[in-house]
Every structure is written in structure tokens, then in C-alpha cells.
Amino acid sequence: MTRNQIPLWEVFIRPRNGLAHKHCGSVHAADEVMALQAARDVYTRRGEGTSIWVVPSAAITASDPENKAENFEPALSKVYRHPTFYEIPEEVGHM
Amino acid sequence: MAATVSREVLTAFLLRLADDHLVIGHRLSEWCGHAPMLEEDLAMPNMALDLIGQARALYQYAGEVEGKGRDEDQIAYLRRERDYVNCLLAERENGDFAHTMLRQLYFAAFMQPLWQGMLSSSDAHLAGIAAKAEKEVAYHVRHAGEWVVRLGDGTPESTRRMRAAVDALAPYVDELFESDDVTAAIVKAGIAPDPATLRPSFEAIVGPIFAEAGLEWVEASYGQTGGRQGRHGEALGYLLADLQHMQRTYPGMVW
């Protein structure tokens, strides 16, 4: 494409205080101010949020799916990181 | 103890406000599906829905105050052209996106201090409407204002178009701030501020936006007026022909 394209922004919304911002989609906007307004106009029409983040899509660094096995599979065998790995007599109660 | 106003005066005042909001909301809604970018196809209906919502609240209240049993639709749809009392700015045709955004900015910059003034209205019902509308209009100022900045300070073409819009709309600004017997009685009863006193607030909103946009304020050599007396431009008749089409063609039916 030779023509200038309007940049893409990823939109994150906090549904209500106490919850984390969650990715909900993207918008096109020339700058960050308009990106925020577009995110508000597109993604909060039904009272979905109390706070918005917009991030240039190009600024996101993502892990490579090719490396999925080496990245994430080693964690699967570390069962001792989970509480259910340890046996505690029932009499002790909840721990 | 503030003076009270007659039903007729309060109704007249409410209808001005209601007609402003219906007509400019209707104009904005004409953009739906034709905006310069998809994001604006969502943004403009958001503003239009706020405005139509405000119009409905005002018509409903006007109907109550008037006491003739007319509902919002009977008032909104079934008057004659000369009975609509919106300001001329509201009915100006959309023109290009620069015209539409500037018209919205002017209207919002006028309404924002007016709603703020009505937050403490002696009329509790109107104060309630103002509490909701004041937040909505604040966003309209921001959204239209950001576009005026971008178009004013964008490309040579957008600057040219924005300046053309400033020229074209200049004659319709003064009318917003007119006072007459109706507004005088409303002010005296503590219902709403005098429009004439809102000009500094309007300028405090529009001024910095123009500065950032690199736009010069243009004083109209001659301001147009007459909307509050039902003397409109030619374009309003076509707007009303669309608006009233169903109610006129099929009188007395429920939709």
C-alpha cells in the first residue's frame, strides 16, 4: 500500500474498579487522543468500563508461537508449585 | 424568594431548548453510515443519541408544564414550521465534516455553561435534566474540539475547509446569546442563566481550541436571527418534511 494508513491501537478496558484492564479490541486513530475517544465511543456504549488504555498495536512485543513449547511447557512439570502437591492431614484443617 | 413564571413562559423556554436538541441531533444522525471513518460512524450517533435523549426529556417536561395533554411526539412532530423555535445554528445543513464539527463545537460550547447554570435551577426537574446533560455535553466539546484542532492544523485542504466553515457559521453565533422577555422571566425566576452572560464561557471554550487549530475568530459582519420567533432558513422545511413524514401521512396512529 502506498497510501498512508491510519494506525491501529489496541484497546484495554477496566470493567470496574478492582478489576484489571482487559483487552477488548482495536480501533484506528491518527493519534493517542483520538484513539482514546474512539475507544470510548466504540467499546463503552453499554457501560462496559470505568477506565480505558490505548496502546499502539505496533508497540506490542509478542512471544513467538514457534517457541511455545520451550516457553511454556517446562512450567507444566513443576507440580510442586501448586498447593495440591502437598499432603496435610485433614485434622489440621484448611491451610 | 424568586419570582415564578407562567406555564406559557416556561413552556416557551423548554421548547426552544428541546427544538435545538432535536434539530441538531437530527442533523448529526444524517451522517450515520456516511462518516469519514468508521470510528466516526460510532462517535456521531453517540452525540446524536445524547441530543435526542435530551430533547425527549425536555419535550416530555414541556408537555407536562403546558398541561394540554400533549406527549413528546405530538410536540416534536406535529407543529408547523413557524412554531419551531430552535436557533438557526442547529438547523444549518451538515456541509462537510468541518462544518458539522464546528457547528457541534459552537452548540456544545453554548450549552455547556447553560447546563452548568441550570444545575442549580430553581426548577428541580430541569436541574435533574441538566445533571445528566452536563456530562454529555462536556464530551461533545472535547470530541468536536479535537476535530476542529486536527482539521484546522492538518493539511492545506483541511485548513481551507475549516476556515470556510468558520466563515459560513459566523452569522449564527450571536443569536445563541440573545435575551428577550422569555429569558428575562426565566432568569428572574432563577430557572436558568441569561444567555447573554454565557458569552465569556463560550469564548473560554472556543478560544483555546481555535488557538491550537491556528484559526482566527471571524466576527460576522451581520448576524442572522429569528429562530426563536420561528423565522428559519429554507433548509429547516426539508428537515421537518422528513421528520414529520410518517406522523403526517398516517395521523393518529401508534408506532
Added chain:
Amino acid sequence: MYSQGLIGAKTDTTEDEAFLVAFQARIDAEEKIEPNDPMPEGYRRTLIRQIGQHAHSEIVGMLPEGNWITRAPSLRRKAALLAKVQDEGGHGLYLYSAAETLGVSREEMTEELLSGKAKYSSIFNYPTLTWADIGAIGWLVDGAAIMNQIPLCRCSYGPYARAMIRVCKEESFHQRQGYEIMMTLARGAPEQKEMAQDALNRWWWPSLMMFGPHDADSQHGDQSMKWKIKRFTNDELRQKFVDATVPQGEFIGLTFPDPELKWNEEKGAYDFGAIDWDEFWRVVKGHGPMNRERLAARQKAWDDGAWVREAALAHAEKRKARREAAKMAAE
């Protein structure tokens, strides 16, 4: 929400057998495919085509309904219609975003729409002649689209499925809005009832066509089903739609323009008459009553908006330059 049975995607692909088998195993295990995951070229192409068609349908779909925003008969109806048409724009936007994760830009997709290369749901090439058409579109067209789209919430491609979940959630008021309009008309004055019946007569067959060609004539259906882009066949969805819709119409005293429509006790579903596929293909190929107007309206919005988009980009550059200059000056 206006997806229609996909038209004209090529699902052929050139990857080696081992790759395709491994990919199919992921699909069969109901694993979602995410944007950067390896995927067969045919899968990517089919998705781009389908999501693009779906997005275009939402955008073009704004036009026939938008035609009545300024003439809606009451303020309540006006607000509801405006909110609905705006929603369609939003759905188009979500869908373009989903397609963009596959490496195609919204601008490219828009150009394909405007050049006539990309299709959109052919039902929007019919005109909205009366207010009742707004009811009929909400009830029938959104109703047909819901049948198509609820299964798409489980589509194998993650971003498409997520967009569809949002779309379906927002859509829930659209069909009800349309049916309520039809019900009000059907129970109103004789002129109103006549208007409702006329709208049903005109929109019924095009609604059935929305599900796309019969399964036997559908070129890509099998592969799309195998890849779980699609979960039901065109004919299955069409039948579900007829079965759900006919009782709703009868409830408000309207009749359907199909003499062969009748309940079949044995199969527990309605029988219905033959669809005029010549008409369908004629409209798909550009000869419906409104094809030219729809594309012309989109072209005009795109062209008229060019200077606005350029101004926004130019201003963004200036802002950036000013900010950097200010930073330099401060250092």
C-alpha cells in the same frame, strides 16, 4: 449482524501433508487458532474472505436502515434505530479488527469492497420502501443473521470467535426491536397491518437466500466445516430459521408468501417452497435493485472522508514533531 453463507472462497492450500494433519488435529481437539499461529494458507485466505464479507455486510447494511433514521415515526423509534444502525457500524469495526489480525488492512478490505471484488450480504441490495421494512429487517434479517452467527462464536479462529461473542451480545436487542415494530404494525390500523404484510412479502425470500446456496451447490462448505470456521451447513441453518420464524409471524397474524410452506409432522420441521436461485445470483453479481446505489454511497463516504483522514494523519505528525522538539529543548 449480517453474515451470509460465504461466497467464492478458495480453500485449496499447498502445505505438506504432515503440517495439514497436525493443524487438523489442533482443530479437532477444539483448540483455538490465534493470530501468529502457523496455519494453512487456505485457512487464512478463507477467514480473510469470510470475515471481510461479514464486515462489509455490516457496513453496507447501515445504508438501507439508515434510510429511515430521519423519518422514524416517533422519538423512541428514532433513538432505537439510530442505536441499532450505529451497532452495525460497531460490528463492522470489530470484524475488520479480527481480519486485521490475519495481516490484511482495513484499507485493503475497503478497496476490495469498493472495487466490487469483495462481496457482502446480497439482502442489502433491496430497497427499504416503508417504515415496516425497518421492522422486517430487524425481525427477519437480524433473525437470519443470528442463526448464522451464534455458531460462529465457537469458530476455530480466536479473534473471529471473540468478535462474534461481542456482536451476538449486542445484537440481542436488534431482532426484538424489529419484531416489536412488526407487532405494533400488525396490531395497528389497517394501513399499518398492510404495510407490515407487504414488508414481510418482500423480505421473506431474500432472508432465506441469506443462508447461501444449497449445501450440494456450495463449493467450499466441506472444508470450512472441517476447519470449524463454520459449524452448520447453509441448509441446516436455513431450516432452523424457518422453524423459528414462522410461528412468530403467525402469532401476530401475518402470512408468509409461500404457498408450499407447511408444518411437516414427520420431520418435525416446516417444508417450504423452492428458492429462486437465479434471483440470488443475479443480485450477488451486481444486478439487484440497489447494488449500484449501495456501492456508490460507500464510495462517496470513502472519497469525501479522504481529506479528513489525511488531516488527522498530518496533524498527528505535527504533534509528534512538536513534542520531540519540546523534549529536545528541555534537555
